[in-house]
Amino acid sequence: MNLILDLGNTYGKIAVCDNKKVVEAATYEIITSREISYFHVRYSSLKGVIISSVVNYSREIIDYLRSLYTTCIELDHSTPIPLENRYLTPDTLGYDRIAAAVGAYTICPGKNVLVIDAGTAITYDIVTAKGEFLGGNISQGIEIRFKSLNKYTSRLPHLERPVETPPLVGSTTKEAIQSGIINGLLFEMDGFIDAISKEYPKLQVVLTGGDAKYFVGKLKNSIFVDPNLNLIGLNRILEHNADREI
CATH class of the missing domain: 3.30.420.40 (ATPase, nucleotide binding domain)
Incomplete structure (x- = not known):
């Protein structure tokens, strides 16, 4: 342990x-x-x-x-990891993305994996079946989207995220904001999954992060949810380096 x-x-x-x-x-x-x-x-x-x-x-x-x-x-950018890092700017790669990618490959070995980490930012990263980290995309998280609409407009209020998924067509300004953000995010996630699935067959999607539970059961695609993915990844990195010391 x-x-x-x-x-x-x-x-x-x-x-x-x-x-x-x-x-x-x-x-x-x-x-x-x-x-x-x-x-x-x-x-x-x-x-x-x-x-x-x-x-x-x-x-x-x-x-x-x-x-x-x-x-x-x-953990820093010089720490050996059990993946081939093909990111072109490894010194700018967040440790959380590294940990999540290693965690995903640890629980889904030999599979093409799309890791979605839903936190302050939402990241989409790809690990191939060969154990290659390719990189991905970084998008705004839920809270950032609500705050930015309020900050960069003169009259739109800052709202809390709804408990339930809002209607597709908002009948009030409050509903319109909530629907635009929440349903927009769901469409974004499903769109990324669909597009990447065409490039990488038999894709396994793993969802993690503080807001992961918010999207469970709301995406049309089949996903695997693991809130502890980063911890599993960090443990695997530790074991990888401990083995090198032997």
Whole structure:
């Protein structure tokens, strides 16, 4: 088993992973040695740790992790991954996209996979059956779309996302905004899936991210949903590097 730290813009996750399984995970606004210590004591068989972050974090955290585990990986663009990275600008590739791609190939080995990560941004990335990361597309997430309509127009209000899928034709301005954003996103996702399926046969679609649950059962295409995809991917990257050290 391994310890996984995934630090995002607004919160961080600590998880314990065993191969393709997330044994336990918790989300925190701030991660300190206290939270790490809880998992270290609770799981005495932990072998290594990996940390992925889109924000700066204290070197004290790294020093503490290195004092606990011999194998301690700080994910960056030079970290070896178990995929052939064919992205033309690898130094600009987000760690979350790397982790999700590796996670998708881990749970769907030998298949063409489209990874849709629905979070602050919505990313669409392709991993081939041969284990090649090709890249993909980056689009605005749900919240960004609602905020931008309000920010860049003079009279359209900022609305919260609806609980249910809005009608296709909005009969009020509120419904029209909600329908344009939510149904527009559903059409966007289905459109990407249809187009990429023509290029890559027997495509497996994997949906993850904080807003993944919002689209479950609303897409016309068959998809596999795994909210822990990034954690599984980070664990696989850790194992890949641990094997190289042997």
